[in-house]
Amino acid sequence: MTTQNHDDIRLLMQAALDGELDAGGQLEIEKRIAQDPILAAEWNQLTALRTAIRRALPRGRAPLELRARLAAEAAIKGPRSLRVPSRPSWFALAASVVVSVGLTGALAPQFIADRTPSISETLVSDHMRSLLAAQPVDVVSTDRHTVKPWFDTRLAFSPPVVDLAERGYILVGGRVDVIDGTPAPTLVYRLRSHLISLTALPARLAPSISPTSVRGFSLMRWTGQDLVYCAVSDVPEEELDAFAREFQAKAGGKGQ
Amino acid sequence: MQGEAAQAKQRLFEEVIAPHLDDAYSLARWLTGNATDAEDVVQDACLRAFRGLDGFAGQSSRAWLLTVVRNAAHTWISKNRPKTVIMTDDLEDAERRMPDHELRTATPESELIASVEAKRLEDAVSRLPLLFKEAIVMREINGASYREISEVLQVPIGTVMSRLARARSLLIRSLAEAPA
Numbered sequence: 141m142t143t144q145n146h147d148d149i150r151l152l153m154q155a156a157l158d159g160e161l162d163a164g165g166q167l168e169i170e171k172r173i174a175q176d177p178i179l180a181a182e183w184n185q186l187t188a189l190r191t192a193i194r195r196a197l198p199r200g201r202a203p204l205e206l207r208a209r210l211a212a213e214a215a216i217k218g219p220r221s222l223r224v225p226s227r228p229s230w231f232a233l234a235a236s237v238v239v240s241v242g243l244t245g246a247l248a249p250q251f252i253a254d255r256t257p258s259i260s261e262t263l264v265s266d267h268m269r270s271l272l273a274a275q276p277v278d279v280v281s282t283d284r285h286t287v288k289p290w291f292d293t294r295l296a297f298s299p300p301v302v303d304l305a306e307r308g309y310i311l312v313g314g315r316v317d318v319i320d321g322t323p324a325p326t327l328v329y330r331l332r333s334h335l336i337s338l339t340a341l342p343a344r345l346a347p348s349i350s351p352t353s354v355r356g357f358s359l360m361r362w363t364g365q366d367l368v369y370c371a372v373s374d375v376p377e378e379e380l381d382a383f384a385r386e387f388q389a390k391a392g393g394k395g396q
Numbered sequence: 397m398q399g400e401a402a403q404a405k406q407r408l409f410e411e412v413i414a415p416h417l418d419d420a421y422s423l424a425r426w427l428t429g430n431a432t433d434a435e436d437v438v439q440d441a442c443l444r445a446f447r448g449l450d451g452f453a454g455q456s457s458r459a460w461l462l463t464v465v466r467n468a469a470h471t472w473i474s475k476n477r478p479k480t481v482i483m484t485d486d487l488e489d490a491e492r493r494m495p496d497h498e499l500r501t502a503t504p505e506s507e508l509i510a511s512v513e514a515k516r517l518e519d520a521v522s523r524l525p526l527l528f529k530e531a532i533v534m535r536e537i538n539g540a541s542y543r544e545i546s547e548v549l550q551v552p553i554g555t556v557m558s559r560l561a562r563a564r565s566l567l568i569r570s571l572a573e574a575p576a
Contacts, residue, residue, distance in 0.1 A: 151557045151561055154560045185506050185509055186568075188509035189567055189568055190536070191509075193536045195514075196517045198537075199418060199538065199539075200421060200425055202417040202421035203431075205435075206417070207417055210413060210439065211414070213405075213443065213446060214413075261414070261415070348407075348411065354415070
């Protein structure tokens with residue numbers, strides 16, 4: 141095997157390690173590695189390095205003070221101290237952050253984010269808050285015929301409430317979240333030991349919401365009729381994806 | 397005045413900056429080598445963006461934020477750590493020279509690599525030449541895709557691959573050396 145050839149394969153090995161090859165390319169490179177002890181040794185080193193970095197060098201968190209300062213600078217109303225940095229006010233802000241960390245413990249990041257949360261962050265925060273509450277829902281019912289009227293009497297719009305029990309998603313009930321200043325109906329389903337919050341919002345908000353992963357929760361969204369649906373959960377993304385498909389199929393079929 | 401500019405600024409923060417601030421800070425942390433300067437670099441980059449100096453035009457928001465932070469970090473480095481800046485010519489030469497011979501010489505067993513102390517690995521990454529370091533940090537620590545890295549570095553994906561290959565080869569080799 142020529143050196144040139146080896147060099148090309150080394151580049152492809154990076155792409156294979158990084159999951160950037162298609163299935164065919166991946167199989168091909170795996171075959172080449174299996175046939176060549178030198179490449180196999182290098183491959184083992186590369187995967188060992190990957191393991192070591194993932195274990196030893198986690199991604200850092202941006203300091204809360206930095207986040208708070210930038211939030212304040214971005215806020216339409218709020219302190220304007222950044223243009224001419226004024227240490228004392230930063231310190232005051234930092235101190236208040238420290239106090240809130242002390243008071244609320246695990247909830248502190250949420251508290252800080254609440255200064256100017258995006259819709260996606262609010263959806264994730266609402267889901268997290270529901271997990272901490274005694275009940276993740278305001279109306280407890282596995283019966284969609286109870287949940288749907290409960291929303292209808294309270295809100296200007298409500299999502300189709302579909303029964304997905306046979307697919308493994310048990311309806312737990314519903315609650316009302318407040319998103320972007322508007323009450324929003326939220327359905328809660330249970331998959332194994334995980335909860336999925338499904339919030340319906342007016343379609344005009346769709347551009348402000350993007351699929352995201354925040355603090356271990358994924359947010360997935362899709363639009364249907366005049367609503368945008370946002371599902372939040374800590375199940376793996378592909379499972380949340382599957383839930384979205386099942387819900388859409390069933391909701392579409394019902395035409396509700 | 398609560399004009400459109402103010403709203404644009406707030407949206408920029410909520411939808412683009414806030415969700416990726418941990419990634420931005422981590423990149424700055426590795427590029428500057430310390431927490432205080434990383435904060436300054438991220439803050440400078442964001443303030444520039446708030447003033448509308450680095451137009452966000454709806455591309456991948458993470459790639460955009462990493463780009464402005466990386467640019468701010470390079471400015472900081474050329475001011476504060478001028479010796480670490482590598483001339484482009486040297487770099488391209490290094491990229492062309494694939495690390496074949498390096499891998500044939502003493503390299504550690506993969507078990508040893510996998511169980512390396514965090515401190516040693518951190519030092520090894522810190523000592524990488526800047527343009528290899530930023531590629532590997534974006535890939536392994538930010539979890540960026542080749543497309544995102546290529547967007548941030550403004551180089552073709554093939555170059556991203558060769559920089560990653562080189563960065564990994566240098567890391568593996570430096571772990572074979574006796575601990576300092």
